[in-house]
């Protein structure tokens with residue numbers, strides 16, 4: 014039996030090596046997609062049962078889209094993705110090929126919600142223009158920026174109340190924010206823990222701060238665009254630690270330029286690592302380069318979780334956790 018590693022193990026070296034007693038651990042030679050496709054077709058990777066892949070391995074293979082999924086060796090039955098968001102993988106193409114996919118929910122919740130809170134505070138307090146001015150020797154800037162706002166008493170609308178959304182809720186409550194949320198399904202009262210469920214339109218219309226915490230898929234791409242910005246309060250603050258493409262970036266630039274959106278805090282972008290010049294040029298945009306899970310503890314926990322999925326496949330023939338689309342299969 015073979016396990017195919019796409020990307021690098023950075024932290025959980027012992028756990029990874031311990032798989033050696035169960036299977037051959039192989040890495041492809043390919044350095045880009047065309048080479049990887051060729052290598053798959055050559056039969057050199059045949060016999061591999063499970064793939065462990067990292068977010069950055071997309072630089073080698075490209076997206077796990079239908080084309081790629083269809084050239085994977087016949088023997089591949091499982092893909093263990095090291096990341097919570099799995100929009101790099103066409104899970105429906107995997108379903109058609111009989112391949113099941115795991116991801117790393119839970120492990121990412123704390124660190125991503127921390128960045129989320131950092132962006133909420135930074136954008137509400139409008140720190141960004143002064144941080145830039147200070148480095149240019151201009152103290153707070155000339156003229157100084159508008160006063161910021163306190164989180165206390167503000168309505169935080171969480172769009173997508175999964176693990177990160179619920180973790181954020183707790184953190185935001187410590188800052189005395191009032192939490193409302195919208196989700197595909199209303200949560201049980203135990204999970205909602207006092208957060209008020211509202212319709213999508215009500216969340217847009219009544220939030221002082223909107224946090225995007227929903228996964229990227231065909232239903233959520235550009236979920237927030239011109240029509241949605243128009244429904245928001247003037248002066249709204251928006252933060253996004255989910256995926257850039259859940260928000261239409263060029264519509265966002267316009268909504269910021271018109272002043273309808275007062276400020277934003279972003280960790281994710283539509284075309285990473287490219288950033289829309291309109292966002293770069295606007296001082297009311299606080300930017301972090303996709304660092305939601307960028308901590309030693311979280312990266313290590315994510316690797317351990319992905320490796321434990323590989324181990325479960327090798328020992329028991331199934332994944333420990335599957336993405337929601339594969340739960341019913």
Ligand SMILES: O=CC(=O)O
Pocket residue numbers: 095096097098099121305306
């Ligand atoms: O972006 C990070 C993740 O999806 O885990």
